[in-house]
Amino acid sequence: MSIDPVCKKEVDEKNAPGGKVRYWGEVFHFCSEECRKAFRRQPHEYAPEIAEGRGPGYDKARTSETWRT
Ligand SMILES: [Zn+2]
Known part of the structure; x- marks a missing residue:
């Protein structure tokens, strides 16, 4: 299980209903x-420890998303 960073609910990473986002690795x-x-709008709000020191927020070039693969 993985934790949804927005609402803190547990999500099955093999079958995440909301898909997944790769953010800074x-x-x-x-x-x-x-x-x-919500995460895409403000990823630094939900993953501040990851965004820290790595430039401004959501960077398309460094972020990939998988939606319902
Ligand atoms: Zn959620």
Whole structure:
């Protein structure tokens, strides 16, 4: 299980209903599309320890998303 960084619910990473987002090399799984969208808007809010010292927030070039693969 993995923890949805937005709502802190447990999410099955093999079947995450909200898909997943790779952010600075870390993969986050989401319980819903809403949580995924919230994370995309402000990833540094939900993963401050990861974003720290690594430039401004969400960087498309360094972030990849998998949605319902
Ligand atoms: Zn959630």
